[in-house]
Amino acid sequence: MRDDPHRNIDDLRLFHTAEHPCGYWPQRVARDLVLDPRDPRLAQWYPQALQWGFRRSGNIVYRPHCQGCRACVAVRIPVDRFQPDRSQRRCLRRNAHVTMRVLPAERTDEQLSLYRRYLTARHRGGGMDDHGASEFDQFLAGQWNDGRFIELREPAAHGPGRLLVVAVTDVVDTALSAVYTFFDPDEDKRGLGTLAVLKQLQWARTQGHSHLYLGYWIDGHRKMDYKRRFRPLEGFDGRSWRDLDIGDSA
Template identity: 70%
Template sequence: MALHRDPDHELRLFQTGEHPCGYWPDRQARDLVLDPQDERLARLYPMALSWGFRRSGDLVYRPHCQGCRACVPVRIPVDRFAPDRSQRRCLASNADLECRILPAERTDEQFALYQRYLQHRHAKGGMDEHGTHEFDQFLIGSWSHGRFMEIRMPAAQGGRLLAVAVTDVTELGLSAVYTFFDPDEEKRGLGTFGILQQIAWAQRVGLTHLYLGYWIHGHRKMDYKRRFQPLEYYDGRRWLLADPASGSLAL
């Protein structure tokens, strides 16, 4: 079906067939996907982010499941963000680390870390079998304006790579695509630290938002996003400010 009229031609939107949900194993999922053959995807992607879509490789999608609205698009208005006590502790405990932003080009060091992370976090889930082709296909794609934010030990201590935050850069904000880190350094809270560094990055370059993808109430791996305040969520029509005292987002 057509999503809206473009000056040149209609933007087509497809609905996938049902497939196993990646978050709840007892559920089936479906997605809305922007036409992957549309040559304008790179230009349309920022607008799609504002509609609650997300990128995975070259696909721009949004969950569209029958009878389920668990996946809620969320973003942080970075100029209003204030770290809480736990996040300030995370910043302090990782103050020795060095961050640098690089083009989205795979290195052997990054790929080795990615494999270790998947084998620890997603053992026997399919992703742990990813090779270099799947890495490029999933995290880089062919048209996105992505960057790799590397988080390393200080150069004086060898500069070992600890984490990579894959980030898309658009005129509307940054989009946190995926973060992988050294499983032996889990106590550092590198996932949280990566988001805090992406917020600081957006602030430095004058972007208004960091898009975090989907928040899922009650899901252990996704509920952490509610800790970043203030937080805005998309209700299908507009972005609204979430109530930090609420355990869920009103839809």
């Protein structure tokens, strides 16, 4: 039986990072609150940390903690209450033939190639241009978490078919956490990012998980806008999770 991490909550150590450029607003600086990355209980703490609004990047569990800014809101989808809207149903119909496989979080050459193409097309100049195999493993797979790579593929008469999407997903006791998704940049009009979330929700439902964590949502940020289209969407206010009222998603 695993030790209950709540018994030792008083000795959980947290650190502030130094200020660094904000990844969402170029004119701002950011700081993060980080769980001690050397703590051997990180895997045990991780489910509770998600409930506290943290998320994982590589082996680091962090939460934005910026001076004078609370724009980043941790969000999650309650699986049993979610119903796809009209646009999401169209996305599912448009991609009805796509196949899904849930695999261990172990890199393949095909996944790495797609990842590099995605970064080149979508995040050129964002500091990840030179990511190779070691950076892929460090950023996405992690060392202590229970992760999966969800592959979405175009069916083929022979073989597994063309790889369209990889959704990096962490599994905890009662939830899934969407860590990172990359997809074929030449298929942008198919809504593959939305499809990945819908497939993660389907898998969560079959596994009996209560929530899918989506990381952070920022009101008014174009790259975060897709998250508000998943209803209901719960946000963490620092003390509890509440349904967000964020306008029409049609």
